[in-house]
Amino acid sequence: MSTTFSATVIWSAPARPSRAIRKPDSPCCGTACMYSVASAGSTALHGTLNKELNMSTESLLTTPLHALHRELGAKMVPFAGYDMPVQYPAGVMKEHLHTRAQAGLFDVSHMGQIRLTGAEAARALETLVPVDILDLPVGMQRYAMFTSETGGILDDLMVANLGNDQLMLVVNAACKDQDLAHLCKHLAGHCKIEPLFEERALLALQGPAAVTVLARLAPEVAKMTFMQFASVKLLGVQCYVSRSGYTGEDGYEISVPADQAEALARRLLEEPEVAPIGLGARDSLRLEAGLCLYGHDMDTQTSPVEASLLWAISRVRRADGARAGGFPGAEQIFAQQQKGVEKKRVGLLPQERTLVREGTEIVDEQGTVIGTVCSGGFGPTLAGPLAMGYLHNNYTALETLVWAVVRGKRVPMRVAKMPFVAQRYFRG
Known part of the structure; x- marks a missing residue:
């Protein structure tokens, strides 16, 4: 790789006094929140975000929409070092089903936005991810992973080509400082590396009515297709809009200047189809969609092959590609691809009402441990429990019967195809 470009790094140890009381020390994982919230009837929805719970609020960061969440009656919880809404008064069940039926507005401003600029930015980024960035068209984005030297996953992210030798990355909240480093x-x-952690907020408008709602503010967004990315003016403010999301639904993710985020959120919430949605429903929606949560369904000890990615x-x-390898852990990942792996991530449907x-x-018929659940809970769309887990490769075929051991009781589960609900991405 050429080294003739000058080093330009707009970064120092991140300090965010504008909205932070004190930045907590937290490891890079998609965790920091445990919740159990009752919704419709006596049904309890438990999130899978349940490691490294820190209920202290004195050290939490806040997003530009924090006051709005409070105003809307949100139940706030610690998540990835931020004080975030887990649910609103309607409850997780109704929020989930509303998103599937109409449109839900999510605050995902805790995630990290980073801009790379320079003629060598794409080529340089390819040394860290197993993804084709050089041929990524302007106005498109792509899912990627930072891999480790041993073939593990350091984080997953989205990469968009803004044009003019600029790339926009969106990384996980709990990983963003380490990803930046x-x-x-x-x-x-x-290339120039520019963290936009304070400068920009991130909203997600998800659901079948999302296109109708956002097109009222900017008609051109209706023509965008899945994973397209564009600079769009909303309420007179230049925003970055992608047709993507984390729910399995059609929808948009909107990067907006932080000081304009609340005005945009309030305007979107004025639309009759839109309701505010918290982390609880975001988790159950992504689980039904079969989407991974970093720190649970994948981590540094998990390879893309094992994670079914x-x-x-x-x-x-x-x-066998034209630009084979050249990213950390390539040889290990290629070897796994050729020889296979001992465990893989699969979908699981409990055959009883028990939540896993x-x-x-997870055990086989003889009681031998053959795997473990990585995410599990209640799927409101399915009206029943569902899970993802890692199973020994001998048990990963669809419809294979296995058992989860829940409080000493064996709960039968079948290996199921993912996603658990149909994806409704708009592809034109």
């Missing part, structure tokens, strides 16, 4: 360590000298490794970067939680052991 990772980028600075490896890409300094090849081989589809995310671009063909041009695979062992993260960390639950």
Whole structure:
């Protein structure tokens, strides 16, 4: 790789006094929240975000919509170092079903937005991810992963091509400081690295009515297709809009200047189809969609092959591709792809009403431990429990019968196809 470009890194140890009381020290994982909230009837929805719970509020960061969440009556919980809404008065069940039926507005401003600029930005980023960035068209985005030298996953992210030698990354909230340090360590000298943690907020408008709602403010968004990315003026403010999301539904993610986020959120909530949605429903929606949550369904000890994410490794970067390898852990990942792995992530449907939680052991008919649950809970759309887990490769075929051990009782489960609900991405 050429090293003739000057190093420009707009970064120092992140300090966010404008909206932070004190930044907590937190590891890079998609965790920091446990919740159990009752909704319709006596049904309880328990999230899978249940590691490293820290109920202290004195050290939490806040997003630009924090006051609005309070005004709307949100129940706030610690998540990834932020004080975030887990649910609103309607409850998780109704929020989930509303998103599937109409449109839900999510505050995901805790996630990290990072801009890379420079003629070598795409080529440099390819040294950290197993994805084709060089051929990513302007106005499109792509799912990617930072891989480790051993083939594990450091974080997953979205990468968009803004044009003019600019890339926009969106990384997980709890990982963003470490991801930024990772980028600075490896890409300094090849591109400008600009964290936008304070400058920009991020909203997600999800559901079948999302296109109708957003098109009232900017008609051109209706023509966008899944994973397209554009600069769009909303309420007179230039925003970055992508047709994507984390629910399995059609929808948009909107990067907006932080000081304009509340005005935009309030305007969207004026639309009759739109309701505010918290982390509880976001988790159950992504679980039904079969989408991974970093720190639960994948981590540094999990490879893309094991996580059933081989589809995310671009063909041009695979062992027989034109730009094969060149990213951390490539040889280990290629070897797994060729020889197979001992465990893989699969979908699981309990055959009883019992909820199966993260960390639950999975056994075969003889009682031998063959895997563990990585995410589990109640699926409001399915009106029943569902889970994802890692199983020994001998048990990953669809319809295979296995058992979860819940409080000493064996709960039968069948290996199921993911996503659990039909994806409704708009592809034109």
